[in-house]
Amino acid sequence: MIDNAEPSVKDHISTGRESLPGIAAEGKFVRAMRGESFGVPPVWLMRQAGRYLPEYNAIRGKYDFITVCRTPELATEVTLQPIRRFGFDAAILFSDILIPFIPMGAGLSFDKGHGPRVGRPVRNSADLRLLREFDPREELADVIEAVRMIRTELRRETALIGFCGAPFTLACYLIEGGKPDPFTHVKRLMYGDPAAFSSLMERLATMTADYLIAMYEAGANTVQLFDTWAGVLSEREYRAVNLPVVKKIISRLKDKRIPSTYFALNGMHLLSAIDETGADAIGLDWRMPIDAARRVLKGKTLQGNLDPIVLLTNETTIRRETRRVLNEAQNGPFIFNLGHGIQPDTPIASVEVMLNTLRESRS
């Protein structure tokens, strides 16, 4: 496990400019969330623990994916693997956005080659009534325990990110029963039975906020909402069905002064609506020029957005594209990341080239 730096230094050190209580880490990540800018920005990668790491594959050779997510010692070990190897500024809890489907009674499995499968998809108001409400502190106690364990293992300055799927993205998997593309059942329920759809979104919003708050109270320093499928909505649809529930979640987080990041894949056309979510930081995919996004998302911390495919190319390209992202991002608070999850076939050496380029830079 990771050795704790400066064990004599207490976790909570007031800098006098600390505006968010409960934040143990004084590292760059949390400071960037609060609006500070750095010559070398903080960095972590979406899906940073996973199949491109041989040490992850060694664990997955012995245990299935859900077992790793639901065994605190294994989730802790896998969360720490990329931190040990690369010294990222933030660790992200190892889990999955779909894990809450288990206590909700919808069923979940990950079949090789098929991605996630939901056992009992929600297609109508009768299915909806069968979904269970649950207390994450009890029924996802293993995940909350993992958060607690990870926080005690991390160095003080490394932030711990808790996360959840945003309601629309969760609804897509729940309704379609797996990978949502082409979203037929989702849009049929959304247009055909708006009351049932809205009731599902409300229930998912309540669950999500409760779950994120439980993670924060167990030691997560910040939380991220993943809205992978938000981009299939037009701005009008997004404002009608998604923005109100995302706002509700973020306002419950704000009541507890929990810093949050909102990431919508393929959300260029949604930026002005996304600005209204109230999140402290906005994640951008590789399609969005950071400087252009900044003109809409004034004053927010931006996170992103190197195309993950760049890490499958060569050293010259990785260096050039990393510098380009840094240059685009230099006019405000920024967290370096990929524009979506890291590809399983990414060479470790590519991540090292990206990090060296970043750490040698001074913008």
Ligand code: CP3
């Ligand atoms: O970022 C991290 O390292 C933390 C862990 C994490 C995972 N999934 C682990 C995982 C996070 C934050 C997620 C989020 C997630 N999961 C999203 C939102 C972000 C995104 O990628 O758009 C979504 C849509 C999912 C749903 C999901 N989980 C799918 C579609 C799949 C199968 C496809 C795949 O990549 O295999 C998963 C499985 C999954 N989640 C794996 C990991 C490491 C692979 C499991 C394995 O076989 O080892």
